[in-house]
Amino acid sequence: MSPLGVPVLDPDAPVILEMRHISKTFGAVTALVDASINLRRGEVLALVGDNGAGKSTLIKILSGFHQPDSGAIILGGKEVHFSSPRDARAQGIETVYQDLALIGDLSIFHNMFLGRERHKRVLGLKLLDNAKMRDLAVTYLKTMGISIPSVHSMVDLLSGGQRQCVAVARSIYSSPTILVLDEPLAALGIREGGQVLGLIQNLRRQRSVSIILIVHNYHQVFEVCDRINFLHSGAIVLDASTTETSEEELIRIVKSGQGRRGTAAAAEVGFGPA
């Protein structure tokens, strides 16, 4: 048992995603160098690293927003190519970006169903079935334990934690195999961050979706994740389960990485050239 009562991930859980040798440059800027990650069914994987380490680029490649210069994405044993976020979503990869992609001027239930609206025919016209979407949203948010004043509320009126929960709930609604969360705790206070952590912990306990998570706060990493991948200057310099590493080690990597550049950091954690 991990400290918070979440059963340890089954060691035989199959690998459902591999990103192999991904490289990406934007003009003169190298974002990723030969980065590889893998993810098992039901696992919660944290991507950590300093600003500009390539975390966001990596998940934007996974979610189809960017295309890699080289490397392959293997999903469920088959190589896939995503030319747009739509492709990735069709393959069961849902992403919640930092900006949450919520529409402030639309109600919560419209946000939940944006891009997958429910319709009804009225006099041959294909109109939105607002009542159905509203009811589905109410039921769904309740089962996830998310309490919202009213699903009619415009998202602009919600607090940061509520918005994050709505965004996660929306992504989970389509039962993805992989959920990608880009800094779900950024800009949230302790109390609001707690709501979101609770939600992630719930999902982790159920082990029905694999989660890739970008987090900055190392303490929170150990609370909700099974494994940590540390990125530095576009390369993975550490791949360890949360039981095999510690907050201190992560901090040491950050510091040494800053002091002696990436290769030194890689050597220090015993991550020599393959």
Add this chain to the structure above:
Amino acid sequence: MSSDLETKKAQTSPALEPNPATTGKVGLRTPNTLVERVLFILSRHRETSIAAVAIALVVYFQIGSGGEFLTAQFLGVVFRDTARIGLLAIGEVMLMITGEIDLSVGSTFSIAPYTMALLSVLWNVPLAVGAVAGILIGVLVGAINGIITVRFRVPSLITTVGTLFFLQGIAVSIYNSQPIMTPVEEPFNEFFGESLYNPRADAIVSWHSLSAFTPVLWAVVVAAVMTLVLNRTTFGLHTVATGSNITGAQEIGVRVDRVKVYNFMIAGGLAALSGIVNTLQFSSADPAAGSPFLTLQAIAAAVIGGTSLLGGSGTAIGALIGAFVVATLNNGLVLIGAQATVSDIYLGAGILGAMLLNVQVDRLRARRRI
């Protein structure tokens, strides 16, 4: 640890137990000061507040003119202006919701009916067919505006200034800037703008008096359709999403470029319809009928009607009421004997007031205070 476990359990249980962390103090932000409260109410009911202004104006002019304002004849004039400006304004609202604007609608307003008239006098094409051709031209102009704007990332303010001059130039040069008399082809003309009302011969409740109001009836129909589109269709939802948070909408998979182009096409089509209705009223097509000034009046109507300058919100009904306010000011001031030039002072002040109010409301919205 055990208490920790319990809280977590409460969150997992599929029962209807609310997450304790999501209830309570982190709920809706409520407005505090009186000013905020007033702005809050305005932001929720912008149409209502502008409708109140419209009614106040009508009362003022009714009294000021000694009862001349609320007559079928005068209202016919006000409603014609309302329709002309309103149809353009509804198109602008759709675009402004997506965060774009179209300054070329005045030129489309000229060229669409002019095409209809030309087809009629040169090749005897029925007006109804010419009108369809004119509207298709408007839609095409919108498509061009939209494609240039989204494909080449040119701000629509610039794109449409270009098409404004380009189309106006074409309109005045194809037939030596001659106004063209169009034939009267009933019932097409009376359905789309020609007034058959004769105050001496016709009863107030009759087809002839109704025909004096056909333009505004079309504007009402269009406003109703656009309201339905905005609130009850996927396209409407995507239109709001595009203007409210374009990156977010894109990430979700809304085809924002396509949504924008379609709205440009709607604005173009409505501008053409407005021009055609206007032409059928006089049975004369003027190649310079739609001045840039008309476009600006339509944008003013949209803004007065509560359309957000930041994109993401606006209503067709608001645009129509805004158009009524503009038309009432234009005509009412003349009715009570003010100089025609004075009405612009009031209009200008009204627009500034409405803009300042909208910006205040937007600013509060941006800070998520209300």
